[in-house]
Amino acid sequence: MEQIAQFLKAAEDYGVIKTDMFQTVDLFEAKDMAAVQRTLMALGSLAVTKNDGNYHGDPNWFMKKAQEHKREFTESQLKEGKNVIGLQMGTNK
Template identity: 70%
Template sequence: MACVQRTLMNLGGLAVTKPDGLFVGDPNWFPKKSQENRRGFSKDKLKEGQNVIGLQMGTNRGASQAGMTGYGMPRQIL
């Protein structure tokens, strides 16, 4: 039953996006279909991005795992 409901919701969301005017109802009831959001960057801007080191790549500051115990180990309260 849940699979049928998901299929009907997705079908309704697709029907809302069609410009033929056959859909009659509240379009806010269905989830919105994602739309393409292209971004155009110049070659200079792309080259600038290669010189930036993101924080996700690692840093020597901030939180560390020092003092962490393995999963399943009890807390050591002294």
């Protein structure tokens, strides 16, 4: 049980968020193995996303998390965007 707690601490230190983590008893007493699997998937996804050399398997096994992609728009581009009629407005058929 102590080793499970050490694993959870290491996963948290690596960056897995608390809501993705299982409880120690979930694995120790095999109560919620789906939660254990979700934690392992979150850890794998994080390792593939970080790409820091800690994961050496097939990266296609895990989803890669979205990365921030900032965009800079000029004032003229923002003005042009206000003139576009969105598809949410419906059609005039």
